Amino acid sequence: MSPRSLRQFRALLVKDLRLELRTRDTAIAMLLFSVISMVIFQFAVGTRTEETTPFAGGILWATIALTAVLGVSRVYVPEREQRVLDGLLIAPVPRMVLMTSKAVAIVLYLLAVEIIAVPLVGIFFVEGSFAQDLPLILLTCLLANTGIGILGSLFASMALFSRAREVVLPVLFLPSLLPVVIAAAGATHSVFGVSNDMAEYRGFSLFLAVYAVIFGLVAYATYPFVFDD
Amino acid sequence: MTDSRSGRLLVVTGTATAALTALAVFGVFFVAPEDADQGIIQKIFYFHVAIAIASLVAFAVACISGVLYLRTRRERHDEVSSISIGIGLLFSGLVLVTGTIWAKASWGTWWVWGDPRLVTFLIVILLYAAYFVLRSRAEGERQRRYSAIYAIAAFASVPLSFYSVRIAQSFVHPVVFTQSGANMPDSMLVWFVVSQIAAFGLYLTMLQLELVQRRTEKRLRTLKTRVERLVAESPGA
Amino acid sequence: MDGVHVALASGESLVVLGPNGAGKTTLLRMLATLLRPDEGSLALLGHDCPEHADRARGAIGYLGHDPLVYLDLTAWQNLELFADLYGLDDPRTRIVDGLDAVGLLPRAYDPARTFSRGMVQRLGLARMLLHDPDLLLLDEPYAGLDARGRALLDEVLAAERAGRATVMVTHDVERGVAAADRALVLRAGRPVLSEPVTDVDPAAFRARYEDLVR
Incomplete structure (x- = not known):
């Protein structure tokens, strides 16, 4: 990125974070949603089994996938509600920079949720201590968030102009997200609580990295066209 | 006239496909040897795998047409892309149906989560059904552009879905193709190849049919507006 | 067209x-x-x-029906954002001059949401002129x-x-x-x-x- 693009990117990201810190609409909604989702999983699955530890990774990533849909659907809300999108599009900002700033915003929203959701899943569903597993799970979160952010920015931008946007986004987003959910749940499961299968963890982490790289390439090829009316 | 030429081409592909399909059905049921372990139900393999591969090829064509559309903005590429996804989706549905029949006969249950290929096709159907949801929600040039972008992204998802399902589950599908290649006698392989070509032919025929139909509809529409204008302009009307 | x-x-x-x-x-x-x-x-x-x-x-400077500024950002933050997007040198001076020209300098640190419709449109005017198009x-x-x-x-x-x-x-x-x-x-x-x-x-x-x- 050129210094000029870097400055634009930083300005766009700071703008999104400022707006979010001011209203706190998105982060709080995502957080509450993730906790409610955990409670639902407890009564859907947890009460039917003696030991929930094997389900902890799955519950965490099912929760985060659904929460991500919520966050992604909100990522263009300031531009939409305050009708500023044209202002960004007439500025000499490469579309790649605009879309990347939204992708990073999604990554940061998810990280804010995960910092609370991961320990909470540990407390709710994992037997025994899990604190020693948190660094590895954080790495999984970072890898998964990258993929979710890249894809989320693309689909959020396309849903922006479609009718019935709130229906389109989950239908569009979740099927492509499925590999991330599967691999991140696998990686989390392989290290959460008593299980400690590093070979499995590495396999799933590698997959998450490959996913991020492939969709990074897709994004590189397609981001410039989304706002190219 | 390009129209009559594409019409003639359609007749050629259609006839060839019909002949190949008839040959494939005949060969698979009356010439190819019966599988020693699975018996008659193994015959479904020829069609199941052939249309599975044909549907993936259709999605690949849709992805390439999507790239071409973004580069040239020619409506033609969007038509090929969207029609291919429609056909691919139909084929994927048939893959699921034949797959469940095969599963029922082999394992006694309609659905097996442990079979990564079957599960992948379920995900593929969800992926490409979303294409039409997106398509129906946008208009004009934007519709074509978003469709192209999605066709590219969805095609990247297909192998990722397959590998994610595969690494998450044990591999229990009856292995007909091994990693190293075809694991069946030549007498079976010949008829599989015929089935595969017939499946590709079916895809091409349907693609051409739809393209010709859309072009005819478009010409009909322009003719209609021209007639209407003539009627409106004629003094006696 | x-x-x-x-x-x-x-x-x-x-x-x-x-x-x-x-x-x-x-x-x-x-x-x-x-x-x-x-x-x-x-x-x-x-x-x-x-x-x-x-x-x-x-x-290019564009002003339409919408002022194209964020209502939840202050006047200053809005112009700062656009100064960065247009890659302007010496953004502080430009922002101060711009706000002063449209009479919004005393309200520089207030969110645009607290402005009247006319003031928001004036902020839009300042945004349009910021990079001297x-x-x-x-x-x-x-x-x-x-x-x-x-x-x-x-x-x-x-x-x-x-x-x-x-x-x-x-x-x-x-x-x-x-x-x-x-x-x-x-x-x-x-x-x-x-x-x-x-x-x-x-x-x-x-x-x-x-x-x-x-």
């Missing part, structure tokens, strides 16, 4: 007139690089669009402005003509013609008139215009 040929020299100003749905806003959005033409060519400030749209964008694109600019904003805009259009081209879309025929060198009248996406109006009496032009679009 069909068959519109517009060539605008630097320093010239064009007013685009026409009834609702004539394609005025569409034309302006094409000039603003928000819409790409299906056919034909578009060169803005010497840059072919849409291929080199990014280079042209840096020199060579081409101004104005879509009904007077609609949202208060008396002070209108006077400011008139001043901008009259005073800083040197080297700056202007395209204005408006319903207000007399005001538009009075401010412009050329007029373009659109009807159903096609041009029905395109001529110089420097020495034309606005009231007389208005009568002709109404005949044209009837």
Whole structure:
């Protein structure tokens, strides 16, 4: 990125974070949603089994996938509600920079949720201590968030102009997200609580990295066209 | 006239496909040897795998047409892309149906989560059904552009879905193709190849049919507006 | 849109007139690089669009019905954002001057949401002028402005003509013609008139215009 693009990117990201810190609409909604989702999983699955530890990774990533849909659907809300999108599009900002700033915003929203959701899943569903597993799970979160952010920015931008946007986004987003959910749940499961299968963890982490790289390439090829009316 | 030429081409592909399909059905049921372990139900393999591969090829064509559309903005590429996804989706549905029949006969249950290929096709159907949801929600040039972008992204998802399902589950599908290649006698392989070509032919025929139909509809529409204008302009009307 | 040929020299100003749905806003959005033409060519400030749209964008100022500022950011934060997006040197001075010019300096640290409609539109005006554009694109600019904003805009259009081209879309025929060198009248996406109006009496032009679009 050129210094000029870097400055634009930083300005766009700071703008999104400022707006979010001011209203706190998105982060709080995502957080509450993730906790409610955990409670639902407890009564859907947890009460039917003696030991929930094997389900902890799955519950965490099912929760985060659904929460991500919520966050992604909100990522263009300031531009939409305050009708500023044209202002960004007439500025000499490469579309790649605009879309990347939204992708990073999604990554940061998810990280804010995960910092609370991961320990909470540990407390709710994992037997025994899990604190020693948190660094590895954080790495999984970072890898998964990258993929979710890249894809989320693309689909959020396309849903922006479609009718019935709130229906389109989950239908569009979740099927492509499925590999991330599967691999991140696998990686989390392989290290959460008593299980400690590093070979499995590495396999799933590698997959998450490959996913991020492939969709990074897709994004590189397609981001410039989304706002190219 | 390009129209009559594409019409003639359609007749050629259609006839060839019909002949190949008839040959494939005949060969698979009356010439190819019966599988020693699975018996008659193994015959479904020829069609199941052939249309599975044909549907993936259709999605690949849709992805390439999507790239071409973004580069040239020619409506033609969007038509090929969207029609291919429609056909691919139909084929994927048939893959699921034949797959469940095969599963029922082999394992006694309609659905097996442990079979990564079957599960992948379920995900593929969800992926490409979303294409039409997106398509129906946008208009004009934007519709074509978003469709192209999605066709590219969805095609990247297909192998990722397959590998994610595969690494998450044990591999229990009856292995007909091994990693190293075809694991069946030549007498079976010949008829599989015929089935595969017939499946590709079916895809091409349907693609051409739809393209010709859309072009005819478009010409009909322009003719209609021209007639209407003539009627409106004629003094006696 | 069909068959519109517009060539605008630097320093010239064009007013685009026409009834609702004539394609005025569409034309302006094409000039603003928000819409790409299906056919034909578009060169803005010497840059072919849409291929080199990014280079042209840096020199275009656009003000439409929406002021294109974030209501939940302060006036200062808004201009700071756009200063960064346009890659301006010495943003602080520019922001202070810009806010001062539209009379919003005392409210620099208040969120735009607390502003009146006219003040928000004035902030939009400051946003448009922040990077000192060579081409101004104005879509009904007077609609949202208060008396002070209108006077400011008139001043901008009259005073800083040197080297700056202007395209204005408006319903207000007399005001538009009075401010412009050329007029373009659109009807159903096609041009029905395109001529110089420097020495034309606005009231007389208005009568002709109404005949044209009837």
